[in-house]
Amino acid sequence: MTALVGLVLVTLGVLGILWWAGRLGSVPTRVDLSAIRWWPRQQWWPWALGLAGLILVLLGLRWLVAHLPRRGISHLSLPGSGPQGRLHVAAGPVVDATADALARTPGVRSARGRIDHDRGQLVAHFDATIERGADLRTVAAAADAVTGELQAALERQDLTGLVQLRTAGRNRAMPRVY
Template sequence: MSRRVLGWDRTAAVLVALVLLALGAAAVLWGAGQLTRVWSAAPEQLSTTPLDDVTATSWWRWTSTAAGAVLALLGLWWLLAHLPSTRVGPLRLPGSGRGGRSTVDGSSAVAAAAEVLGELPGVRASSGRLREVRGQVVADMSVTAGPRTDLAALSAGIDGVSSDLARVLGRDDVRSRVRVRIARRDRAAARVR
């Protein structure tokens, strides 16, 4: 969640809390017959006649429709802003001091590592991305290998690529996860006619 969304959350929460506190206190005082002590113009009874007059006007339908659409869009934005993001920005490199800040684009490094994984013997496809999982930065890669692939050799290749990635990123807190999927069938050989 971004700082801007967090700021809107806090502001909205304070405003809603204040309105609810005021309405709750007014309801308690009104029920006890003491509301006129705090608010001298408090009515003895509530009438909905002015509200009925407003809702009977010709502009009410269009205004309420527009207000409903705006509120629905605002609610949708609010929900989308609260979706957890797994995206990771630039990673700060060790050795960055007060005089400057050195960063690396970890996503590009993980994409390059996935390409190297795709060149290992028996690998048909590979992909990778850098993401945040439960507060940890994870280089999440996946490999699809053929059913006859030597898994011991593949595992050694994956270990080598993961070690190279850790050296490139220069950070000990980045974890690597490589999921290996085994294809069900061998690729069909191209038919020659």
């Protein structure tokens, strides 16, 4: 959208320069504004400008709200929902419990998750911070396990897991077990 607006503004600027230089051929070199010069002297003019400004502000706010990041899904329908009733589960606590299970894996400092629709598919996103010396095989196995447990708990085989790992900036002191 920004590129389109920029292209339109550049085109208008080039056309303005060509018009000013008289290079547009049959286009008049002067613009006659006598038909609308009386508008600013009318009583309705400030109200019309105010209304136009308000409409532009509301359109801008609508555009901004449409581009806010979407939060995850709050409720999921469970299998067995039918015309007699619906079975729903709050996704937040289930995903939080799954992220906590991933965070209990050795080498994982913290984890958090959410469920949302991504390109028409139900996806569980997990962001985990791991220690620098973490065993990636152990972390990957734990990520697969918790994703499978989440699918089983929600009875949703169409749920895909996506785990993003970040390495911690520095290792923290881990408790020693004797």
